[in-house]
Amino acid sequence: MAVWVIVAVGGMVAxxxxxxxxxxxLARRRAERHPVRSVLLTDLPKRTSLVRSSGGKVSAQVGWTATDGSARTGRTLVDTELKAGTGVVVRQDSRGTPTPAPPSLTEWDLVGSSWGRRAG
Structure with missing residues (x-):
């Protein structure tokens, strides 16, 4: 009986x-990655075979002005059917490199529960 109590309490603490x-x-990643307003550089087709599984988004070339005033370009995931010149938000790290938005706690809760179902 004592062993089960130790296992239960140990599992809860872990x-x-x-x-x-x-x-x-996650908090550190959110602090390291900040949003930057950017502009889509090319038109995107209405339908494409390049649509990724991440919410129907496609990789597209965008441009923005860095904090030092220099022009930057990079790729990020955006919705399909957008026109060149459309404003989009890009997340970038401290080096100015585009990065995906950090996952929220809710997203991690969903991922963790699906991993638990796979393991179980």
Whole structure:
């Protein structure tokens, strides 16, 4: 009986420590990646075979002005059917490199539960 109590309490403590560590990592990623207004450089087709599984978005070339005033370009995922000149938001890291938006805690909750179903 005592073994089961130790296992239950140990599992709970391990889960809380993991959740706290994950929250800290996600907060740090959100602080490191900041949004920048950018402009789509090319028209995107209405229908394309390049649509990715991430919400029907496609990789497209965008341009923006960096904080030092220099012109930058890069690729990011955007909705289909957009025209050149359309404003989009790009997330970039401290080096000015476009990065995906960091996952929210809700998104990680969904991922974690699906991993648990796969493992179980």
């Amino acid at each position: 889960g809380l420590v993991t959740a706290h560590a994950t929250g800290e990592v």
